[in-house]
């Protein structure tokens with residue numbers, strides 16, 4: 001009742017000079033508006049970031065050959081120096097924290113359909129596990145290829161949305177045939193759209209095929225010459241090699257059939273560019289890294305102090321860096337917005353001081369009819385808070401409208417945050433109390449006789 | 456019993472090094488139900504005395520008994536409470552809140568009372584008061600839409616809203632023409648006789664003082680004389696100084 005009456009009195013007092021009240025509160029309106037807009041845009045950015053990270057595969061670990069082997073250094077006969085599909089299987093088999101693992105080979109070359117052609121960001125040779133690792137198992141159309149396709153090196157592929165757009169102009173490609181380096185692939189499925197990842201890499205601009213097919217048919221490496229790590233990877237970035245698509249740089253002379261017969265290769269293995277593994281949960285990422293490291297060191301016969309010939313990266317670090325950057329930007333802008341709130345608060349204080357001076361007689365009168373110092377203090381404080389809260393409410397509308405406008409016009413992701421609104425209400429009330437206190441205190445200290453006599 | 460008793464009240468203002476005595480030993484008593492006029496030349500200390508009587512100020516020395524309570528040493532908050540409950544004020548310059556309706560002006564002191572009336576009760580009480588001062592048809596008028604006499608009647612209604620036993624008026628007709636002055640004075644007389652409200656008003660107009668049953672004349676901080684004004688029969692005047 002008391003508070004209600006005081007608030008009503010405050011509203012009446014402010015209504016006596018609505019124009020001034022509006023102008024006074026403008027600083028708060030702008031400040032709160034800026035805070036709301038910043039928080040909504042910031043929340044939108046971090047939500048988008050989370051979505052992007054999720055689209056890159058949650059809890060994904062990337063295992064790549066280490067520098068020790070990437071230069072093509074041979075570790076001698078019989079030692080598996082680089083990553084192999086068997087490593088991938090071993091990881092899946094022996095690491096309890098790993099949900100799934102997929103070997104991958106990459107190629108970057110032209111894809112042709114009819115009279116159209118396109119060079120996708122990446123042509124990945126992998127196993128069906130890749131789709132599970134990337135949380136991409138549900139296809140937009142068709143079927144994924146199977147482990148049998150991988151085993152047989154079947155010429156089937158799945159296309160990303162960008163390729164469908166570029167090559168097929170939106171027509172369903174399932175059942176059609178495309179050519180990659182003059183090898184015909186049957187399209188059996190279309191991936192769901194994922195959009196660009198946080199580095200701006202179009203994740204839909206991709207072709208997925210059995211790794212055996214890509215490895216042995218597209219990059220053209222034979223088993224014997226593929227012993228050098230990263231051949232495919234190197235080729236994939238060297239555009240010159242596209243001039244001579246099937247040319248191989250082989251470090252060792254081809255073995256003759258006699259040599260083959262006399263001295264058969266003890267281990268038949270194919271190196272791959274990387275292994276992608278998914279941990280069971282984000283909490284198990286560290287454990288998974290440990291387990292994978294152990295398995296690979298054992299398989300690669302790395303003893304004691306010797307450095308790894310592979311490295312394992314998880315997305316967490318990248319994610320952390322990116323979200324730290326986003327948070328930093330948001331906080332910076334928030335700080336600027338807060339400063340404008342403080343400026344708005346100073347404006348409130350200024351006008352409240354003027355108001356106290358102007359209404360000295362009113363204060364004297366109120367004291368004469370029984371208002372105590374603290375009643376006057378409360379009245380002016382409530383007036384300042386009402387002013388700020390009104391400004392805050394308008395600021396919330398303005399800020400929200402602003403962020404919606406940003407969303408519509410700039411296509412920035414924006415997220416309405418109840419926390420931001422609650423903060424804005426609290427902050428504007430706080431500004432009212434902090435900056436309204438001094439004027440209210442001054443008013444409460446007036447002497448009733450002098451106040452009544454004030455001209 | 457006396458409602459108000461002053462014993463050697465002194466008030467001295469300190470202006471830097473020099474002290475200015477304004478009230479130099481005022482003693483008087485006023486009974487319940489009296490209508491007292493306080494007259495004297497300008498600067499004689501009437502307003503200063505009224506401020507002390509109205510508990511807006513405290514005396515430098517002396518005792519002030521109001522309704523059986525020594526109030527000269529009360530704290531500011533205690534005096535505020537007393538003003539709210541027991542005293543009403545009417546000022547020369549009305550002191551109404553601008554751009555605020557008559558009824559809200561009248562209800563204003565209720566927000567500082569301990570009674571805690573609801574908004575509706577407060578408005579009802581205020582409307583009742585305005586009816587009593589003859590402004591039943593002016594409830595929603597703002598001060599700027601009222602004549603001086605009407606404004607002063609709103610101020611009287613405001614002074615009476617907490618049903619105080621005493622009403623102080625410092626030159627209540629000072630800003631009014633003679634006809635409206637007469638109206639306001641008749642209202643005072645009526646409040647005094649019908650409701651038994653003790654009224655103490657400052658005036659330097661003998662015609663105005665003529666409405667009172669008792670006239671106290673002041674000069675330079677002391678009481679010159681204290682008697683029923685000429686031509687008026689009154690009840691027993693208060694104790695002579």
Ligand SMILES: Nc1ncnc2c1ncn2[C@@H]1O[C@H](COP(=O)(O)OP(=O)(O)O)[C@@H](O)[C@H]1O
Nearest residue numbers: 468470475477496497498499500501502503504
């Ligand atoms: N706050 C004050 N400080 C100093 N002197 C004052 C103050 N208030 C009143 N006075 C002096 O007290 C004297 C009486 O003033 P006042 O009571 O207002 O006279 P009246 O109301 O009878 O005209 C005047 O001489 C005035 O100058």
Ligand SMILES: [Mg+2]
Nearest residue numbers: 501502503625
């Ligand atoms: Mg005076």
